[in-house]
Amino acid sequence: MKAIVTTVGQDQVGIIAGVSHYLSTAQINILDVSQTIMSGYFTMMMVEVPADQDFTKLAADLKDLGTQLGVEINIRNERLYQAMHQL
DSSP, X not given: OOEEEEEEEEOOTTHHHXXXXXXXXXXXXXXXXXXXXXXXXXXXXXXXXXXXXXXXXXXXXXXXXXXXXXXXXXEEEHHHHHHHHHO
């Protein structure tokens, strides 16, 4: 299943390292990364989650990681974005 991870917060050292390390240990493949610094705020998107992954736990773990890193991390199923664009 493809998913979109967004990370938003004050730019600082270690955001990419922290998120990508967690995804690697959770066996989640990064298909694409785009990052932007907008007015000092860091944003990032990444995609791909194995079908057997517990999505609810993954979302909770990423939220906890965001708290540790001082950013907000959310993950959403790509189908949600597709459905929004079809309305």
